Amino acid sequence: MAVITDIADAIVAELNAATFSQPVAAERHYLPQFELKEMQTLHVTVVPKTVVLASSDRSRSQRDYSIDVAVQKKFETGDNAELDPLLALVEQIADHFRGRRLASFPDAAWLKTEQTVLYAPEHIDELRQFTSVLTLTYRVLR
Amino acid sequence: MADLLERGSRWLEDQRTKHCTRDVNYVRGAASAVVRATVGRTEFKTDDGETVRIEFTDRDFLVLSTDLVLAGSSTTPERGDKVRETQDGTVYVFEVMDWRYSDPYRQTLRIETKLVGTETA
Numbered sequence: 001m002a003v004i005t006d007i008a009d010a011i012v013a014e015l016n017a018a019t020f021s022q023p024v025a026a027e028r029h030y031l032p033q034f035e036l037k038e039m040q041t042l043h044v045t046v047v048p049k050t051v052v053l054a055s056s057d058r059s060r061s062q063r064d065y066s067i068d069v070a071v072q073k074k075f076e077t078g079d080n081a082e083l084d085p086l087l088a089l090v091e092q093i094a095d096h097f098r099g100r101r102l103a104s105f106p107d108a109a110w111l112k113t114e115q116t117v118l119y120a121p122e123h124i125d126e127l128r129q130f131t132s133v134l135t136l137t138y139r140v141l142r
Numbered sequence: 143m144a145d146l147l148e149r150g151s152r153w154l155e156d157q158r159t160k161h162c163t164r165d166v167n168y169v170r171g172a173a174s175a176v177v178r179a180t181v182g183r184t185e186f187k188t189d190d191g192e193t194v195r196i197e198f199t200d201r202d203f204l205v206l207s208t209d210l211v212l213a214g215s216s217t218t219p220e221r222g223d224k225v226r227e228t229q230d231g232t233v234y235v236f237e238v239m240d241w242r243y244s245d246p247y248r249q250t251l252r253i254e255t256k257l258v259g260t261e262t263a
Contacts, residue, residue: 033194034196035198037258037259043194049193068192070193078222128239
């Protein structure tokens with residue numbers, strides 16, 4: 001398998017093994033596509049995003065693998081009491097990966113986490129759904 | 143002098159309600175009411191958002207504004223209300239996203255919804 005899918009699978013395994021404020025059942029997808037009516041339950045989706053290659057030293061290259069982690073759930077009222085726990089979960093996920101090597105792919109070093117979509121206002125407005133996306137970047141020297 | 147256009151519009155809306163509607167259940171919390179609704183539009187769409195695509199079915203319901211009475215009070219739609227439509231043994235649950243009047247005389251509500259679930263009738 002490609003390294004990026006190995007890393008994505010390792011992220012899925014970490015998410016499913018960890019304990020967060022609410023249960024998480026993450027899945028990896030190539031083409032994540034869901035119907036709105038499926039989104040009543042929490043969806044955590046892991047999607048390979050980009051690979052950036054650069055020279056590291058004379059003999060090795062460094063590859064930065066970025067993987068998106070999307071947290072989504074359709075809400076009932078959309079008030080703070082309902083959305084705050086979801087945003088807190090995203091923060092917990094970000095904190096969980098910060099500075100940590102992945103248990104099933106320890107060659108990848110955590111580089112950074114970006115909250116590329118803190119929350120999608122258009123999803124709140126048009127779908128009454130919470131969507132937040134984290135981008136995790138790992139560096140591998142080869 | 144009466145507004146002829148308004149009278150004509152009212153007659154047309156009455157005819158629509160008599161001949162081009164089906165019963166749906168309009169629900170807000172514990173309150174509900176059976177109203178006669180015309181299906182105004184149904185479209186399947188995809189939101190090509192960041193990372194994850196969401197597919198959804200849009201459906202508009204046209205309802206006489208005087209028919210929408212919940213818990214004894216006339217009301218207008220609110221985001222999050224549900225419209226439950228039964229067809230061939232399946233209840234399709236639509237969630238209200240927005241609404242507007244569909245005519246200049248505020249006789250008919252165009253209730254914009256998205257399909258959020260199905261249940262067995």
